[in-house]
Amino acid sequence: MDILVCVKRVPDTSENEIEINSEGTDIEREDLVYSVNEWDNYAVEEAIQIRDRVGGSVTVVTVGDEDSEEVLRREMAMGADQGILISDDAIEGCDGKGSAKTLKAEIEKGKYDLIMTGAQADEGYAQVGGMIAAMLDMPYASLVNYLEILDDNKLKVGREIEGGNTEMNEISIPCVLSIQTGINEPRYVGIRGIRKVANVEIPTHGLSDLGLSGDDVGEKAAKVKRVDYFVPETGEGAEMLEGDTEEKAEKLAEILKSKGGIK
């Protein structure tokens, strides 16, 4: 089974303190560290496990600048067979649809049985997976947390639905799946693993390689534009607990007790 996984480089939320810049146009990017979007890691792990079971290949692709090559290498150190970097200054300012269109063009250049994305990106809107499926006219399942290959044409996928329940579906391939965290335990990638793939060539595709132009996917084509970033005003009913960790914990326990949250 030939699998393509779309991945994204995002600021690592667990290792950064996200602040908005003074103009309110973006987050403060100085001092940020980046990593692979967490959901994408699960998708790549799942793809590798499928390949190891039934054979085939795993390709990882990302749309971004040259720094994004780092996330491709990380996924290749995990076990992906090849990486493709789509990079073009003209993509700058694209919206989700622009990303989806770019990825669709790349997908059509190859022949894949299965397309995977993370369910969402740390800084995104969980839209690209669905859009790709629609553009490719392929069946789509979102929030997949279980995957089983039934035969050459069919998969069984579990989807997380409300209340922590799982719904089971059969889906024919080729198809697009957006992968939820928890579907597996992604393996660890150490520095040694990354160094081992440091010299593997990663092709870079520009828009012209994909038969697209900036007018198709770039800022001009974007129908969704970011207008503002702001921290919401502290509203009624919200109470910020003060003090050191212990005092905060104590106050929180008190509140929970008084409202009957804990007994």
Next chain:
Amino acid sequence: MEHVLISPANATILGIPAWILAVLIPVVGIGAFAYIIARRLIPLAKAESDPRFDRIPLRIKNVLKFWLAQYKQPRYMLAGVLHIVIFIGFLILSVRSISLVIVGFNEGFVMPGLSGALGDVYNFLKDYAATLVFLACIVAAVRRIFFKPERYKVPPEYGEDHTAEAVFVLGLIGALMVFESLFEASHVAAQLQEGMQAEFLPPLTLAWFFSKILGGASTAVLQPIHTSSYFLHDLIFFFFLCYLPFGKHFHVITSIFNVLFMKLDRGTIKPVRHGVSEEELDNLESFGVKYFEEFTWKNMLDFYTCVDCGRCSDNCPANAVGRPLSPRFLTLKSRDYMFERFPVLGDIQPKEPVVGKVFSEDEIWACTTCGACEEECPVLNEYINKIVDLRRGLIEEGNVPQSLQKPLGALEKRGNPYGMMEKKKLDWSKDLPEGTEVKVLDKNNSSDTLYFMDSATAFDERLQEIAKATTTLFNNLGTDFGVLGKAEKDSGHEVKRFGEEMLFQTLKEQNTEAINNSGVSNIITTDPHAYNALNKDYSGIPQAEHISQYLLRQIRNNQLKFNPVTDSELVFTYHDPCYLGRHNLLYDVPREVMDSIPGLNRVEMDRCRDSSFCCGGGGLMLFYESEEDMRMGQKRAQMAAEAGANVIVVACPYCLVNLEDGVKTSGMEGQIQVMDLTELVLQYMYVSS
């Protein structure tokens, strides 16, 4: 001397001259033994190299101390004394046994040098030796059969009980003593009956008792006893020799070599591969141990030498709190696997990954590398290097518990396991008292002394108190010091010990550069893990000191003086951090600092100094979630309470968090206080106004 009884060399058995048998038994026995040993050496020949032929005088000294003088044995008094008796007895009797074997075909043979007075002394000694060994075997067997000490138990997941093997061997040893004595006693009894000259049998020895019992027996009875006890001794002797390499009694042969080649440098970790420099690591095909052959030959010798005495697991804190780790079975499982894959008879089995087959991932991660097992082992087996090598293998395969992946990722990106931004490294210094300055060192801004904080002390809210106390102490004592600030990365002590060697190398390079850039001439740290890393894992930087050493020097120089402890209710105890105590032997320094405070009432916990009980581990171990029945910190807090202490003083940030946590979660909050040595010293420091 005339002999009444026919000696084995002249006897006939069923018409066949007995000397043929007396030659045949040793020839077959030695031949079989040589073959068995050759087979047992096969895995060692296939193993990874480990150059252990350096510092021979020290190694010989270790053999005299740990092997000949049985230095570790009395740590468990009864078992230890029994073992010493049997061991010394064996040494003495080995001469007798060898000459007995020769006497079977060379009548009247006497070991060279033992014909005169020395021989009389020897005979006197060996009769008592045999008797004491016999008694020791009986006591040991009674102990194993009836009293069943807890540490010999075999939990169901590790298979069958081992009592039968132990008692069988005690039986063999006992039988050797009995037949050796019977052989001699029957001869003496016959001589005396005929009124002829006989050897003197020392009173109350086995041989003496037997000679009394046999005193009335006729030659017709004594002759078969004499001949058969000789050949039974001979048979059992060679059977025992060949049986040794099939179980825990292999140590009889291997322990001397195991001690000779023991690890000499405390606190260090073996390189990924011996003979491969740090710069060449990238060229290595594989890291760590994934297949059995990737253990070193010394690791394998350890497995063979294990005595199954259970002392390691009895002291292992992970084992004590129900983590899935027992050092004893880590070794025994490995030994059994070796026996199975490299059998004495039959083909060598194909290689296969050891994790999943011999070891579980959980047991490999459960170890805090506290070193209690190694400290206790009477034959000086190692564990930490093996655990680290197994972890290296797991890391390379990507098999890392989810709970460790985040901190490892953060260490790679941010240089600390908390994922805190580098610029927050000195946030704690904002609350320092007026006038306390914390200088950030670099090329243009130097000091004599670098205070190396390490991640936990810089970022953990509670542990920042150690940083504050330390900087205040430096300030009060007029020590010119500085910190590295943003440029200081995690020391990587646990990164290395969790098997992520390349990440450790990266952190080490960054720190080495920053330290050398700062131009300091000495380093002080409050973190024993950093202390161990800087001194053992790093090179090319100034020697690091632990804060307790600095404080003691200030006390001795009369720079640091104390107000007395006035609260008579306070009972202090000192908890030895593993990386200050066992791995660096700093047991007395922190105690002397405490004892310099007038009126300080200090008690010791049962498990102190080199048998200290790990708090739960530091660095990455704080993030690891093991299956366990209780926390090590809780158990340790309990031990402090049992010692009657209400203040536990530690000298390590991780001990501080783990023990505070242990106290709180055991419901002893308010009854027991935990504090760092720096906090204690600052509290009682006399500052002239």
